[in-house]
Amino acid sequence: MVFSIYPCSIAVGFNLAWLHADNARSGHLFCKGDGVQPGRRTTKGNKDLMKRVETTLSTILPYLLILAVAVLRLAVAHPGNFVPLFSCVLFFGAMRTRREFAFPLLVLMAVDVLLTTRQYGYVLTADHAITWIWYAAVMLLGAMVVGAKASPVRGAAVALLAAAGFFAVSNFAVWVMWQMYPHTAAGLVACYAAAVPFFRNSMIAEGSASLLLFALPGLVRGTLAATRTRVASY
Numbered sequence: 001m002v003f004s005i006y007p008c009s010i011a012v013g014f015n016l017a018w019l020h021a022d023n024a025r026s027g028h029l030f031c032k033g034d035g036v037q038p039g040r041r042t043t044k045g046n047k048d049l050m051k052r053v054e055t056t057l058s059t060i061l062p063y064l065l066i067l068a069v070a071v072l073r074l075a076v077a078h079p080g081n082f083v084p085l086f087s088c089v090l091f092f093g094a095m096r097t098r099r100e101f102a103f104p105l106l107v108l109m110a111v112d113v114l115l116t117t118r119q120y121g122y123v124l125t126a127d128h129a130i131t132w133i134w135y136a137a138v139m140l141l142g143a144m145v146v147g148a149k150a151s152p153v154r155g156a157a158v159a160l161l162a163a164a165g166f167f168a169v170s171n172f173a174v175w176v177m178w179q180m181y182p183h184t185a186a187g188l189v190a191c192y193a194a195a196v197p198f199f200r201n202s203m204i205a206e207g208s209a210s211l212l213l214f215a216l217p218g219l220v221r222g223t224l225a226a227t228r229t230r231v232a233s234y
Helices: 002-026 038-075 085-095 102-119 127-149 152-177 185-230
Strands: none
Touching: 038 085, 038 152, 038 185, 085 102, 085 127, 085 152, 085 185, 102 127, 127 152, 152 185
16 A cells, blocks of 8 residues: 555645645735735635646646656566556546647656666567557546546546456466466466456555545645635634
């Protein structure tokens, strides 16, 4: 669970700290005795703050998540699939436009190439193309299936479906293209059986991270709305 929450907590914490600091600099919260009528300052301040929150959640956070996942995959030798890669890719697809999809795709492709050739000492094979196509497909799912209807349940369901589909397709490709297992029914079963522990970790990571990510906008907006109500009635 540590690896599944780590990239999310880094990105979310950075964004919330930035919002808090910016809010303090701008003086958006009404302070007793400042000589300004509460309604005038809090109304404009809360509108400005909400606008910055929307910008952060929809623009900055998706990019930070992709970079956090990339750094984590490069920094940790064997995370055991406790990296919520598909949740972050799905979140990017749900929040950003399709013309921006090239950024996460290129970043994740570069990470795969570095890990395969430098860290593991293998050569690139055709099954890597399946991985990269899957990244693009998950982003499209984020745009088409999640998108404006984003919710924790919908996000988690799609993220888990993406992880399960990748498990099925990628391991079949390994069985077909590599010589690690006999090209028999028993060899195929052995290939999938060997990947089950990683699949379990992946499902835990993707499920927990996607619930957190797609619940975050509603939690932040609810917190700000409650704060605005308290300040307005002060």
